[in-house]
Amino acid sequence: RVTISLDDVYWRDFLLQVxxxxxxxxxxxxxxxxxxxxxxxxxxxxxxxxxQQSKRTIRALQSALLKFQPSPEHLTPxxxxxxxxxxxxxxxxxxxPILQQEILEVNPAASALVPRDLLLYFYYxxxxxxxxxxxxxxxxxxxxxxTAPATALSAIVLEAYKKYVLVCLIVHGQVVPLPKYASSLQxxxxxxxxxxxxxxxAYVEKDLKQVNLCFTANxxxxxxxxxxxxxxxxxxxxxxxxxxxxxxxxxxxxxxDIAENAKLSSAQEAETHVLxxxxxxxxxxSIDQMNGMVCFHEDSAVQxxxxxxxxxxxxxxxxxxxxxxxxxLHESISSDPAYLQKISVQDRQSRYDAEExxxxxxxxxxxFSSKAMSFDM
Amino acid sequence: xxELSAALExxxxxxxxxxxxxxxxxxxxELECSEAPPTAVAPMEPLWFVHLAAYLVESDLDNAxxxxxRTPPAAKAANAELQQLWEVARYLWxxxxxxxxxxxxxxxxSPEVVPLIAAIRSSLTQRAxxxxxxxxxxxxxxxxxxLLGLSPPExxxxxxxxxxxxxHSGAMLMPRLSQQWHPPDLDLQHxxxxxxxxxxxxx
Numbered sequence: 374r375v376t377i378s379l380d381d382v383y384w385r386d387f388l389l390q391v392x393x394x395x396x397x398x399x400x401x402x403x404x405x406x407x408x409x410x411x412x413x414x415x416x417x418x419x420x421x422x423x424x425q426q427s428k429r430t431i432r433a434l435q436s437a438l439l440k441f442q443p444s445p446e447h448l449t450p451x452x453x454x455x456x457x458x459x460x461x462x463x464x465x466x467x468x469x470p471i472l473q474q475e476i477l478e479v480n481p482a483a484s485a486l487v488p489r490d491l492l493l494y495f496y497y498x499x500x501x502x503x504x505x506x507x508x509x510x511x512x513x514x515x516x517x518x519x520t521a522p523a524t525a526l527s528a529i530v531l532e533a534y535k536k537y538v539l540v541c542l543i544v545h546g547q548v549v550p551l552p553k554y555a556s557s558l559q560x561x562x563x564x565x566x567x568x569x570x571x572x573x574x575a576y577v578e579k580d581l582k583q584v585n586l587c588f589t590a591n592x593x594x595x596x597x598x599x600x601x602x603x604x605x606x607x608x609x610x611x612x613x614x615x616x617x618x619x620x621x622x623x624x625x626x627x628x629x630d631i632a633e634n635a636k637l638s639s640a641q642e643a644e645t646h647v648l649x650x651x652x653x654x655x656x657x658x659s660i661d662q663m664n665g666m667v668c669f670h671e672d673s674a675v676q677x678x679x680x681x682x683x684x685x686x687x688x689x690x691x692x693x694x695x696x697x698x699x700x701x702l703h704e705s706i707s708s709d710p711a712y713l714q715k716i717s718v719q720d721r722q723s724r725y726d727a728e729e730x731x732x733x734x735x736x737x738x739x740x741f742s743s744k745a746m747s748f749d750m
Numbered sequence: 751x752x753e754l755s756a757a758l759e760x761x762x763x764x765x766x767x768x769x770x771x772x773x774x775x776x777x778x779x780e781l782e783c784s785e786a787p788p789t790a791v792a793p794m795e796p797l798w799f800v801h802l803a804a805y806l807v808e809s810d811l812d813n814a815x816x817x818x819x820r821t822p823p824a825a826k827a828a829n830a831e832l833q834q835l836w837e838v839a840r841y842l843w844x845x846x847x848x849x850x851x852x853x854x855x856x857x858x859x860s861p862e863v864v865p866l867i868a869a870i871r872s873s874l875t876q877r878a879x880x881x882x883x884x885x886x887x888x889x890x891x892x893x894x895x896x897l898l899g900l901s902p903p904e905x906x907x908x909x910x911x912x913x914x915x916x917x918h919s920g921a922m923l924m925p926r927l928s929q930q931w932h933p934p935d936l937d938l939q940h941x942x943x944x945x946x947x948x949x950x951x952x953x
Contacts, residue, residue, distance in 0.1 A: 385788050392785060428784035428820075463816045466777055506812055649845060651885040663888040663922050686943060693950055 384424055391417040392429060395437040403441060408485040410441065411450040418454045427462040434458060438471065441484065446477040450490040456497030460504075468501045472510075477698070492518050492529040499536060503603065508544045512537065519562070520555040526562060532598070534562045538569045539603040546614045548573045568594045572604070579611055581636055612637060612646055613655065620656050620669040628665045640665060754782050754794055764800070769807050769869050776801035780820075798825050799832045803866040806839060807873050814839050831860065838870075847878065851899030875899055879912070883925040891921055 391413060403410045414437060421430045438451040452471065459468035476494075479486055495518035502511035515537035519530055541548045551559060563570050568591035575587040588595070588604060595601050615635040619626060628640035628647075637643050647667055650656045657670040706712055756779035763772050780796040798821050805814040818836055826832060834857050841850035851874065859867050878898045882889060895905040905923075909916060915924040 389787055426784075428781065432781050432785065463820045464777075464781070465816055466813055467781065504812070504816070645845075648881070648885055652881050658885070659887040660885055660889070661887045662890055662893065663917075668887065682940075689947060693947075696950075 384420055388421060388426060392433045395433040400440040407483060411485040414451050414454055418458055422461050427458045430458045431464060431467050443480055443483055445474050448476045448479050448491060449484040450486055453490045453493035456494060460497055460500055465501050465504045472498055492521060492527060496529050496533045508540050511540050520551060523556050526558050531565055535566050535569050535598055538573050539600060539607055542573060542576050542607045543610050547577050579615060581611055584608055613650060625666050625668045756782050767865060772804040773808060776804050799829060802835055806870045809877060811843050848896045886925050888922050888924050891923055894923055
């Protein structure tokens with residue numbers, strides 16, 4: 374936290390100057406002094422937030438970010454700053470163009486990036502997605518923050534984990550286990566966020582009473598973490614999840630039965646719920662008001678049209694480009710001098726041992742290098 | 751003082767009567783206004799009412815809610831119509847369509863904003879029609895009238911136009927889903943793509 378002890382005149386001038394500078398600066402020039410540039414941007418954001426002028430930084434930062442990036446796939450410290458001002462100024466829509474960038478590369482030397490910037494970016498991005506109700510993208514973003522390699526638990530990662538748990542409950546009804554490449558700090562995360570783990574356990578049972586008990590018991594903690602809104606959204610989803618489960622079991626069901634199953638107060642309320650879910654595209658069904666019945670439809674509608682073909686095409690194109698990228702990455706690692714050195718040391722060692730023991734050297738070598746390859750990938 | 755380009759664009763859209771893309775331009779105007787030097791004598795103010803109405807035409811309630819949070823209290827206090835529009839937005843947020851339609855119809859809107867309000871009402875009705883034909887295989891006339899914001903006779907008339915069946919008691923409508931099936935567009939380009947896929951999978 375920085376306390377600015379400047380006169381009004383000074384901060385006003387500073388903000389204006391940096392605003393104009395960021396819009397007018399030349400790309401070649403700023404790339405020559407990345408650290409100083411990142412520092413100026415950070416101070417710009419801090420002053421603006423302290424003076425409640427965060428909105429004015431948005432367009433300036435965006436144009437600076439686009440100039441500073443070596444490519445649209447590179448992460449820079451400005452990404453985290455940009456997300457922060459979008460959140461503080463409540464201009465969530467302004468964050469979308471940058472959020473849509475697919476971040477695949479980092480270049481710490483060229484962009485003065487430190488790990489904290491990466492953690493902050495994905496944490497803030499997750500929060501923006503939650504605000505825009507794009508929960509699946511929020512889960513991806515939080516996951517990227519949580520699974521960053523580390524040896525000690527960071528406060529940012531812990532906060533991201535808490536929100537990750539809650540958003541998982543909203544989307545999947547349970548906490549999705551983290552992928553295998555996640556760091557070994559998972560146990561520490563769970564322990565540090567115990568109220569959230571308790572809430573998740575209560576939630577899986579979908580017992581409204583238990584969940585509410587857990588909510589009121591831990592309310593103070595949720596409030597301190599500013600997660601009360603998210604928890605309330607989780608609780609509001611319980612009826613939805615129950616109705617979704619019904620679609621897997623029944624073809625048709627009466628509104629009264631739905632109300633009973635989902636613990637709703639009346640058939641009327643059940644109808645409202647089902648209608649809202651149909652509107653949101655969460656289930657496919659049709660309500661028969663005359664008989665008070667709901668008919669659940671198969672998930673796969675007639676989708677042989679041209680838009681389906683287009684979707685398939687774009688997915689395949691994505692996978693193809695991703696595979697090509699992985700291939701290039703594989704090749705670049707295989708020809709990396711550090712890697713080759715490591716391989717050759719292990720090779721020499723295995724050859725020495727093999728000669729000693731009289732094993733088949735060639736087989737041993739092949740097994741070793743293939744094991745090392747898969748380990749590195 | 752020179753008019754900001756975004757403000758001119760908004761004027762053009764409002765005059766044309768076609769409000770698609772209005773929300774984006776309003777967003778650009780808001781950000782442009784925020785960059786004005788604090789010492790400016792008569793700073794340009796964002797058009798809060800038009801902005802909110804643009805979101806409601808597209809039924810973008812999340813962005814409408816954030817816009818309301820961003821609107822300075824002075825702007826809210828100065829514009830009674832803005833507050834009335836926000837009431838409509840609140841009804842829409844809690845999915846209270848009858849109240850929203852009622853508010854839109856009964857408030858005395860000033861002449862400049864009447865086209866916007868009309869656009870909001872027609873977009874609401876269109877969405878409701880889509881929802882009802884999607885979600886209901888039979889619905890009572892009164893319930894449908896509530897959702898669509900029309901009177902029961904108007905609802906029956908609209909149903910006839912859409913080809914929905916009315917049962918013999920005159921109280922139940924059978925909506926029909928008007929789904930258009932587009933046959934896929936297959937041509938030489940597609941053959942090229944498929945060839946590329948096979949080559950890729952073989953490599």
